[in-house]
Amino acid sequence: MKKLIGAELTRSVKKRYDQIVAFSSFYSLQKSGFGKMESLSGKMKDSYSLRLTANYRLIVRPKSESRSSEMLMQCDTLIIEGVVDYHGSDRKYNWLIP
Structure with a gap:
């Protein structure tokens, strides 16, 4: 992944992943404010x-x-869809890792 998106972004992805798995539910992650x-x-x-x-x-x-x-409070599984840059004048989704 480092070759694909660079070392800094790779570290950021790893950091977020580690934060995600530290929470017991989607709801607790959402309420934490991380990311x-x-x-x-x-x-x-x-x-x-x-x-x-x-x-x-x-x-x-x-x-x-x-x-x-209620369902989101019970949800304990997240699907990681990828890394995207969705900013820009034309609002196209530029997927780095689909």
């Missing part, structure tokens, strides 16, 4: 972003039957 988690919209509406750097985000999706508060 400034944001829910996404549009074609990524069931996913969330965690900040890696100023421009790059780790995209995750809770593995739950629904997005209700």
Whole structure:
């Protein structure tokens, strides 16, 4: 991965991953404030972003039957969808690690 995205971004991804696995549920991760988690919209509406750097985000999706508060509180599995730079004038998703 280091060759693909560089050493600094690789460290950031590893740091976020370690933080994710330290939590027992998606809800506790979301409430912690780590990574400034944001829910996404549009074609990524069931996913969330965690900040890696100023421009790059780790995209995750809770593995739950629904997005209700109750289900998200019980959700203990996240699917890591990849690393993306979704900033820019044309708002295209530039996937570094799909």
